[in-house]
Amino acid sequence: MAKTSRLPGFHKVSVQQRRTLVADVTGTEMAELEASLEGGGLEAEVADKFVENVLGTYALPFGVALNVRINSKDYVVPMVVEEPSVVAAASNAARMIRGSGGFLAEVDPPLMVSQVQLTNVRDPRAAEERILARREEILALADRAVPGLVVRGGGARDLEVRSIGAPEDEMLVVHIVVDCQDAMGANLVNGVAEAVGAHLAELAHGHVGLRILSNLCDKRKVRLRCSVAAEDLATEDMDGQRVIDGIVNASRFAELDPYRAATHNKGIMNGIDAVVIATGNDWRAVEAGAHAYAARSGRYAPLAIWRRDGERLVGTLEMPMAIGTVGGTLRVHRAARLALLLLGVPSAGELASVCAAAGLASNLAAVRALATDGIQRGHMALHARSVAIAAGAKGTAVERVAAMIVEARDITVEAAKRAIEVLRGSDVPLPSEESAGGAD
Ligand SMILES: CC(C)(COP(=O)([O-])OP(=O)([O-])OC[C@H]1O[C@@H](n2cnc3c(N)ncnc32)[C@H](O)[C@@H]1OP(=O)([O-])[O-])[C@@H](O)C(=O)NCCC(=O)NCCSC(=O)C[C@@](C)(O)CC(=O)[O-]
Numbered sequence: 001m002a003k004t005s006r007l008p009g010f011h012k013v014s015v016q017q018r019r020t021l022v023a024d025v026t027g028t029e030m031a032e033l034e035a036s037l038e039g040g041g042l043e044a045e046v047a048d049k050f051v052e053n054v055l056g057t058y059a060l061p062f063g064v065a066l067n068v069r070i071n072s073k074d075y076v077v078p079m080v081v082e083e084p085s086v087v088a089a090a091s092n093a094a095r096m097i098r099g100s101g102g103f104l105a106e107v108d109p110p111l112m113v114s115q116v117q118l119t120n121v122r123d124p125r126a127a128e129e130r131i132l133a134r135r136e137e138i139l140a141l142a143d144r145a146v147p148g149l150v151v152r153g154g155g156a157r158d159l160e161v162r163s164i165g166a167p168e169d170e171m172l173v174v175h176i177v178v179d180c181q182d183a184m185g186a187n188l189v190n191g192v193a194e195a196v197g198a199h200l201a202e203l204a205h206g207h208v209g210l211r212i213l214s215n216l217c218d219k220r221k222v223r224l225r226c227s228v229a230a231e232d233l234a235t236e237d238m239d240g241q242r243v244i245d246g247i248v249n250a251s252r253f254a255e256l257d258p259y260r261a262a263t264h265n266k267g268i269m270n271g272i273d274a275v276v277i278a279t280g281n282d283w284r285a286v287e288a289g290a291h292a293y294a295a296r297s298g299r300y301a302p303l304a305i306w307r308r309d310g311e312r313l314v315g316t317l318e319m320p321m322a323i324g325t326v327g328g329t330l331r332v333h334r335a336a337r338l339a340l341l342l343l344g345v346p347s348a349g350e351l352a353s354v355c356a357a358a359g360l361a362s363n364l365a366a367v368r369a370l371a372t373d374g375i376q377r378g379h380m381a382l383h384a385r386s387v388a389i390a391a392g393a394k395g396t397a398v399e400r401v402a403a404m405i406v407e408a409r410d411i412t413v414e415a416a417k418r419a420i421e422v423l424r425g426s427d428v429p430l431p432s433e434e435s436a437g438g439a440d
């Protein structure tokens with residue numbers, strides 16, 4: 001938890017000043033913050049032990065979203081992302097939501113499902129009965145596979161038997177529901193599946209097939225709600241009431257059309273993935289769970305919806321969030337550990353609510369932009385800086401070239417190259433190659 005996450009003008013100060021401000025409001029040692037970010041938080045030798053065939057490391061920007069308030073607590077939210085405007089957008093919408101008290105979050109217990117597939121079961125109904133009758137014995141066997149987890153208060157909680165497929169290829173699937181505490185839990189749950197698989201096959205008089213977790217973690221959901229006053233949504237050209245109508249219209253579009261729902265959800269995942277990556281979590285798992293959940297009714301749907309409530313806009317988001325604050329890569333990645341430190345080393349559930357808040361804020365910023373000025377104004381203005389760099393601008397010339405191509409409404413590398421030539425030919429001095437770290 002941070003003293004405050006409302007730091008007006010934060011984006012206008014230098015990187016060093018931002019570090020000082022964040023260290024102060026989060027109570028993080030400056031030396032620790034700086035050391036954790038050095039080299040992206042991952043040395044080449046450590047990277048070589050992380051994955052295989054390593055040649056080096058690959059850096060991404062580590063930023064923070066501000067203004068985030070969840071259940072009356074402030075968070076400085078670490079985000080690792082390559083796309084311009086994502087961090088600004090999340091901070092922008094979180095500021096609007098903060099004006100009405102922030103997000104209200106509710107998180108399920110950290111229950112993951114371990115699947116054991118049973119094939120060639122002669123009498124599936126009888127097999128199901130035999131397995132259910134031995135429930136306690138099977139759960140005890142599952143617990144023995146994760147003794148550390150049981151000591152921490154987690155472990156096997158429930159057992160379900162499902163039958164799937166047509167009579168000619170019917171199979172049984174046994175779900176062992178495991179409380180993973182603060183771990184994401186994939187390895188733990190896979191261990192459980194492998195520990196109970198043979199015994200289940202024996203009870204079923206069948207063959208054991210796959211033994212693996214399910215990424216459709218619908219017992220581990222996060223639910224978020226926020227409400228925003230119309231005046232906080234207004235733009236220069238549009239009053240707040242019209243903006244609410246536009247955002248509700250955007251939500252309805254996503255609810256009715258899977259083509260739009262996919263983009264709507266991409267906007268949500270902009271925020272979520274960035275926090276998931278910053279905190280060293282498995283974003284493929286979170287993505288798989290999100291999209292499987294979005295398609296659960298057979299029709300792909302938006303994860304967040306927006307409605308009018310009198311004079312206010314209300315947003316709700318519900319989705320699975322399998323995320324951990326221990327295990328996985330967290331033990332060794334210094335920048336991921338820093339991310340958790342900045343958040344106040346939350347529980348897995350609290351971290352799930354932070355991810356979801358980053359998602360709902362990102363969604364609000366995007367749909368508000370789409371319902372008002374269009375996405376290009378804000379997004380492309382920030383994207384212009386990458387275009388300027390791609391065209392060869394360096395140092396302080398980056399911002400100047402970016403401003404010129406935004407002004408010209410031509411955010412292309414060609415336009416940026418022309419802007420660099422104009423600056424070269426002007427009286428305004430460009431930074432020297434030495435001070436800017438290269439030619440302008
Ligand atoms: C880009 C903004 C924020 C500008 O918005 P603005 O109104 O020009 O900003 P402002 O100068 O009035 O500042 C408002 C607040 O925004 C933040 N902010 C403002 N500028 C910065 C910055 N440079 N760096 C960091 N933070 C920034 C900051 O919090 C600031 O408050 P402060 O704390 O300063 O008082 C706005 O236009 C916006 O939110 N646009 C949405 C952009 C977006 O959604 N980008 C995601 C990429 S597009 C995409 O992938 C998804 C999409 C769109 O396809 C999804 C979908 O279709 O649903």
Ligand SMILES: NC(=O)C1=CN([C@@H]2O[C@H](COP(=O)(O)OP(=O)(O)OC[C@H]3O[C@@H](n4cnc5c(N)ncnc54)[C@H](OP(=O)(O)O)[C@@H]3O)[C@@H](O)[C@H]2O)C=CC1
Nearest residue numbers: 148149180181182183184185186187188282285326327328
């Ligand atoms: N389909 C998928 O999504 C798959 C994902 N994965 C990967 O699995 C990894 C995540 O698995 P996960 O099981 O979380 O990671 P780990 O294998 O690292 O297991 C979690 C570890 O955290 C320890 N721990 C310490 N404190 C706690 C606590 N408070 N609560 C819970 N555990 C604690 C546990 O110790 P102890 O043993 O003493 O309990 C355990 O060793 C990710 O790297 C993911 O990419 C792997 C396979 C498939």
